[in-house]
Structure formats: C-alpha cells, structure tokens
Amino acid sequence: MMTAIATPRVRWSRFVLGLLAVALVLVGCDSEDLGDAEQVDPSIGDYVAQVEGFSTLNGAVQEVGLSGALEADGRTLFAPLNSAFDPAIDPSLNPGVAEKVIQHHLVEGTQPSSSLSDGQSITPLAGRDLVVGVDEGENAEDNIITSVNRAAVTNADASASNGLVHVVDGLLADAVDRATLTPQFSIFARLVKEADLEGPLRTGSRTVFAPTNSALLEAFDDNENGEIESGELPSNAADVLQYHVLDSVFLAEDVPTSETDVVTLEGAAVTVVRDGASGTVTINPSDEGASVSVANVEVDNGVIHGIDTVLFP
Numbered sequence: 572m573m574t575a576i577a578t579p580r581v582r583w584s585r586f587v588l589g590l591l592a593v594a595l596v597l598v599g600c601d602s603e604d605l606g607d608a609e610q611v612d613p614s615i616g617d618y619v620a621q622v623e624g625f626s627t628l629n630g631a632v633q634e635v636g637l638s639g640a641l642e643a644d645g646r647t648l649f650a651p652l653n654s655a656f657d658p659a660i661d662p663s664l665n666p667g668v669a670e671k672v673i674q675h676h677l678v679e680g681t682q683p684s685s686s687l688s689d690g691q692s693i694t695p696l697a698g699r700d701l702v703v704g705v706d707e708g709e710n711a712e713d714n715i716i717t718s719v720n721r722a723a724v725t726n727a728d729a730s731a732s733n734g735l736v737h738v739v740d741g742l743l744a745d746a747v748d749r750a751t752l753t754p755q756f757s758i759f760a761r762l763v764k765e766a767d768l769e770g771p772l773r774t775g776s777r778t779v780f781a782p783t784n785s786a787l788l789e790a791f792d793d794n795e796n797g798e799i800e801s802g803e804l805p806s807n808a809a810d811v812l813q814y815h816v817l818d819s820v821f822l823a824e825d826v827p828t829s830e831t832d833v834v835t836l837e838g839a840a841v842t843v844v845r846d847g848a849s850g851t852v853t854i855n856p857s858d859e860g861a862s863v864s865v866a867n868v869e870v871d872n873g874v875i876h877g878i879d880t881v882l883f884p
Contacts, residue, residue, distance in 0.1 A: 615648050615731045616641035624738075627653045628673075634662045635670040640677060640696070646734040647682040649701070649719050655742045658865055658877075660752035668751050671697045672744045681735050683728050684716040699773075699871070701743065719743065720871045745773045746870045755783045755865065755877060758799060759812075762787070765801075766809040771816070771836060777873035778817040780841075780854055782881045783864065790881040807884075813837035814884040820873040823866040826852050839884045855882060 616638055619625045628651055632638055641648065662669035674697035682693060689707055692700040704718035716727045722741030729736040742749065747769050750760035759781045763772055772779065782790070791799045805811060814837040821833075826845040834840045845852045852863040865877030 612732045614642055614733045615646055615736055618729065618731060618736050619648070619650060624652050625650055627651075627656045627659075631656075631660070631662050631669060632673060635666055635673060637670060637673050640674065642733060644733050645680055647678040647680065648734070648736050649676045649678075649722075649724075649739045649743060650736050651676065651722070651739050651742050652725070655722070655740055658753055658755065658868065660742075660749075661754050662752065664754065664757055665751050668748050672742070672748050672752065674698070675701075675743050676739075682737075683735060684714040685711045687714060687716055695743075698743075698748075699745070721869050721873075741869050744870055745872050746777055746779050746875055747772050749868065749870045749875060750779075750781055753868070755785075756781045756875070758784045758787045762799070762804075762808065763812060766812055768809060768812055771813070773872065775818060775872060776820045778819060778821045779873065779875045780815045780817075780861070780863075780878045780882065781875050782815070782861075783877050783879060786861075786879050786881055810837050810884055811881070814839060814841070814882055815878075817841075822874060823850065823852050823863060823876060830856065835884075837884050841882060852876065854878060859883065 750756035861880035
C-alpha cells in the first residue's frame with residue numbers, strides 16, 4: 572500500500588553578511604545561484620528586488636502591487652526561489668489570488684529560528700496558518716527552521732532592516748490557488764470552483780491529477796470554440812472532477828511499478844502504475860491510459876500531477 576510522503580527537511584546555512592555587500596551564500600550544497608544584494612543594510616524588498624534568485628518572486632510582487640508590503644516594519648518573508656515557480660504562474664490570470672498567494676508568504680513580526688518550535692503554527696497575512704518544522708537545539712539559539720508546510724527552508728535567518736527572510740524551495744499555495752495561477756491548469760481550476768469543490772481541494776492531504784487545458788478541451792469542447800461551456804459538461808461533472816483527486820499524497824517516484832488501485836474522493840478507484848525504466852506514471856492504463864505530463868507540483872496540502880487525458884469514473 573502506498574503511503575503519504577513528507578517533504579524532506581533540508582539542513583540550511585546562514586546568510587553571510589559582507590563588509591560592503593550582503594551576499595546570499597549556499598554552503599556545502601548544489602543550489603541555484605542567488606546572486607548578491609547590493610545594499611549593506613537591505614530591506615526585505617531590497618533582497619527580493621536585487622537578488623537574482625528571487626527575480627520571479629519580484630516580478631509577481633511588482634505585478635500585483637505588493638512592494639510596499641515588503642517594506643513595512645516587522646515582517647518575516649518566506650521567499651521562494653525561482654525554481655519554486657516551476658511550472659510558471661501567470662498572476663494576470665487572477666490578480667486577487669496572486670496577491671493572496673504572495674501575502675501567504677509574509678508573516679507579521681520577526682520570526683527567527685530561535686523563536687520557533689517544531690510543529691508550531693504561525694499566521695501569514697493571507698491564507699491558512701503555516702506550519703514550521705524546526706530542528707530544535709539544546710538552547711533556543713541553536714534552533715534551525717528546516718521547513719514550512721511542505722517546502723524546505725534552504726537558508727534561514729537573513730536579517731533585513733525591517734525584518735527577516737527565510738529562503739524556501741517551494742511556492743506556498745494550496746492546490747486550488749496553484750492551479751488557478753498555472754496556465755495549463757486554469758480550466759481545471761475554473762471547473763473546480765464552478766462545481767463548488769474548492770473546499771475539498773484546499774484541505775486535507777491531496778494528490779490531484781489535473782487534466783491540462785488541452786486535455787479538457789479535447790474531452791468537452793464539442794463546438795471547438797476553445798472554451799468549455801456549461802452545456803458541454805456532463806451532468807456528473809462534479810463526480811468526474813473528484814475522480815481526479817486522492818485523499819493522500821503520492822509523489823510520482825513513489826508510485827509502484829505494478830498496477831495499484833487507489834480510491835478517489837469520488838469513491839471509485841483509479842489504477843496507477845509507474846514505468847520502472849522511464850519513470851512515466853500512467854493512470855487507468857487499461858482504460859483512458861492518461862500519462863502524467865507535469866509531475867510533482869507540490870502545494871501546501873499535497874501535490875498536483877498534470878495529466879494529458881481526462882479520467883471518467
């Protein structure tokens with residue numbers, strides 16, 4: 572039987588303050604180059620604007636007009652690296668959701684590792700509470716924050732003139748918000764909302780097999796106008812959508828190489844199998860034969876796998 576896989580906790584190294592510039596340095600591991608912040612005493616906003624490793628985050632911040640939130644006093648930012656935005660998001664798809672997701676990374680007050688405990692919940696500016704993982708030392712000063720929700724903290728406790736920055740390797744967003752902002756999942760997100768299924772997909776521990784836009788259009792766009800209208804959807808659309816969701820978290824590499832049935836939120840089971848040589852995951856190989864085309868998009872409450880075919884219960 573498959574079991575949920577927790578995000579591994581990764582040891583971190585502290586940011587190093589130079590005499591003339593502040594460099595974000597990853598010590599003893601292969602990670603993307605963060606580049607340098609130009610100012611000696613940077614604000615949180617300066618880190619985001621000047622460090623190349625945060626350029627995607629900075630673009631999103633600018634697009635939704637949240638620069639001021641990064642300059643407010645007494646803030647902690649969980650700053651996602653550029654790689655955390657893979658697959659890319661498009662804030663223009665829903666600026667309100669994009670603003671919420673950025674604010675979900677911001678916490679009121681300075682939250683250094685020394686003030687946190689393992690499993691503690693902290694409240695961000697928007698969205699549900701964040702849960703941190705902490706490697707607790709003998710003394711509070713030795714504590715190391717290692718994770719937030721399912722994202723690993725790769726660098727911690729960077730002092731800023733107006734607070735603190737912790738670098739994370741994942742985007743903090745639930746499955747619905749992540750799908751809403753991801754171009755190839757935008758139709759799926761829209762259908763979830765129209766079917767009043769946001770609640771089940773925002774909570775719990777979920778694996779979501781999200782059909783891409785092209786897969787959904789292939790299945791439902793009968794008049795081929797590039798849109799899915801309400802009259803083109805089956806009467807059991809909510810059941811079809813729930814048939815794409817599992818009540819547990821499975822990364823692609825943890826899917827067995829022998830066909831295995833897993834129960835969905837709809838109640839019926841899907842059959843999953845992974846090719847041992849290529850690593851390709853297939854759902855319902857004897858029926859729809861859907862392949863995972865975008866694997867392991869980790870979210871606060873689980874993981875999204877993009878698939879190339881719609882599944883039917």
